[in-house]
Amino acid sequence: xxxxxxxxxxxxxxxxxxxxxxxxxxxxxxxxxxxxxxxxxxxxxxxxxxxxxxxxxxxxxxxxxxxxxxxxxxxxxxxxxxxxxxxxxxxxxxxxxxxxxxxxxxxxxxxxxxxxxxxxxxxxxxxxxxxxxxxxxxxxxxxxxxxxxxxxxxxxxxxxxxxxxxxxxxxxxxxxxxxxxxxxxxxxxxxxxxxxxxxxxxxxxxxxxxxxxxxxxxxxxxxxxxxxxxxxxxxxxxxxxxxxxxxxxxxxxxxxxxxxxxxxxxxxxxxxxxxxxxxxxxxxxxxxxxxxxxxxxxxxxxxxxxxxxxxxxxxxxxxxxxxxxxxxxxxxxxxxxxxxxxxxxxxxxxxxxxxxxxxxxxxxxxxxxxxxxxxxxxxxxxxxxxxxxxxxxxxxxxxxxxxxxxxxxxxxxxxxxxxxxxxxxxxxxxxxxxxxxxxxxxxxxxxxxxxx
Ligand code: 5AD
Ligand code: SF4
Numbered sequence: 001x002x003x004x005x006x007x008x009x010x011x012x013x014x015x016x017x018x019x020x021x022x023x024x025x026x027x028x029x030x031x032x033x034x035x036x037x038x039x040x041x042x043x044x045x046x047x048x049x050x051x052x053x054x055x056x057x058x059x060x061x062x063x064x065x066x067x068x069x070x071x072x073x074x075x076x077x078x079x080x081x082x083x084x085x086x087x088x089x090x091x092x093x094x095x096x097x098x099x100x101x102x103x104x105x106x107x108x109x110x111x112x113x114x115x116x117x118x119x120x121x122x123x124x125x126x127x128x129x130x131x132x133x134x135x136x137x138x139x140x141x142x143x144x145x146x147x148x149x150x151x152x153x154x155x156x157x158x159x160x161x162x163x164x165x166x167x168x169x170x171x172x173x174x175x176x177x178x179x180x181x182x183x184x185x186x187x188x189x190x191x192x193x194x195x196x197x198x199x200x201x202x203x204x205x206x207x208x209x210x211x212x213x214x215x216x217x218x219x220x221x222x223x224x225x226x227x228x229x230x231x232x233x234x235x236x237x238x239x240x241x242x243x244x245x246x247x248x249x250x251x252x253x254x255x256x257x258x259x260x261x262x263x264x265x266x267x268x269x270x271x272x273x274x275x276x277x278x279x280x281x282x283x284x285x286x287x288x289x290x291x292x293x294x295x296x297x298x299x300x301x302x303x304x305x306x307x308x309x310x311x312x313x314x315x316x317x318x319x320x321x322x323x324x325x326x327x328x329x330x331x332x333x334x335x336x337x338x339x340x341x342x343x344x345x346x347x348x349x350x351x352x353x354x355x356x357x358x359x360x361x362x363x364x365x366x367x368x369x370x371x372x373x374x375x376x377x378x379x380x381x382x383x384x385x386x387x388x389x390x391x392x393x394x395x396x397x398x399x400x401x402x403x404x405x406x407x408x409x410x411x412x413x414x415x416x417x418x419x420x421x422x423x424x425x426x427x428x429x430x431x432x433x434x435x436x437x438x439x440x441x442x443x444x445x446x447x448x449x450x451x452x
Contacts (some may be wrong), residue, residue: 013107033066046086110139190233246286277322291333292377
């Protein structure tokens with residue numbers, strides 16, 4: 001059997017897509033390998049969101065080319081595929097910069113992979129046209145063994161693409177226009193996942209809370225309605241969704257937090273900046289206070305809600321005063337954890353064209369200050385759960401023998417001692433200490449068990 005190695009960069013949509021590609025290729029006689037050195041087919045599933053991400057791909061391609069040459073000397077063939085958002089954005093440019101690549105395929109075209117591999121025998125191929133048909137309808141379903149090997153917490157892509165056009169972002173260009181998958185397909189996929197032991201679903205999409213899929217009754221369903229439906233799937237104990245936009249946090253979704261027990265109290269709601277001037281220039285279409293109000297309303301529904309965010313520092317024209325507003329917003333909201341980045345000009349986006357780019361040294365200094373504050377908040381948030389009794393979904397064995405590791409409702413990694421409990425069970429654990437990356441707890445009560 002031939003072997004395929006997939007390396008994914010960037011967001012969870014890519015993790016999910018990588019799994020779908022592996023499922024598809026298993027039908028073509030490829031089994032998955034975790035080591036690139038023995039792969040007959042190497043797929044780099046790339047991310048274009050920031051400059052460094054794309055540069056990393058080109059340097060990785062250098063390594064893969066060396067491997068291809070080495071294997072060739074031993075009479076073995078290695079095919080190289082570049083998938084993902086760099087593939088979409090750069091297209092044929094990739095073949096120019098990295099001639100050892102066989103196939104360049106955009107995120108909406110993965111279902112063409114068998115055909116592309118076939119065609120690449122003659123000549124390298126590029127497939128980045130947005131197709132009319134939906135790739136998800138053409139990708140095979142994972143087998144039970146594949147699902148089991150991926151663990152009890154699974155991603156489910158419910159929505160793709162983005163129509164928001166934030167002025168810094170390439171996503172609307174690389175992932176295309178917003179589409180939502182129909183409810184019935186999602187229920188089928190969730191049922192299949194749950195049947196193989198999955199207990200937690202993270203619904204994903206670039207704009208997941210803008211979900212507007214076709215319901216079984218022919219009407220358009222919102223994310224809130226979909227969450228209620230998926231909570232009914234036997235075996236599914238926990239639901240999460242990411243990534244959301246503040247503009248799409250509608251009343252029904254806010255009410256679902258607190259009303260639907262399966263919906264976990266964690267929310268990734270990127271705000272990017274705390275300055276109204278910058279938010280406007282970013283085309284975010286909301287103010288910092290509107291963001292504060294959304295969080296306040298949600299916390300009233302689900303006290304303890306773990307809020308996380310993304311931030312960009314050094315957006316063109318950002319002044320010291322603008323940055324201070326970001327620091328003030330962070331201090332006001334209090335985040336459980338966050339991702340923060342220096343603004344990186346992306347070709348083809350409006351902000352990249354602006355003449356008032358912020359000097360690198362200023363970006364570096366602002367990022368360091370912001371990250372220090374965010375890290376203090378992360379530590380304080382975790383410390384705040386010490387002494388609490390939390391439900392932990394067990395995902396894997398812990399670091400030490402006799403330990404298991406899982407996640408709290410607030411998405412914190414938790415380790416605790418147990419000789420009897422298994423992956424997939426939900427245990428009640430009292431948190432006794434917060435370490436650097438994990439919480440440590442003691443088992444209070446064995447939780448529910450679901451036969452798959
Ligand atoms: N520069 C820096 N960060 C960016 N992001 C998106 N585009 C850029 C860019 N050009 C960040 C945003 C987004 C996250 C996924 O990546 O914070 O929420
Ligand atoms: Fe990019 Fe903005 Fe769309 Fe998010 S909402 S994917 S940041 S354009």
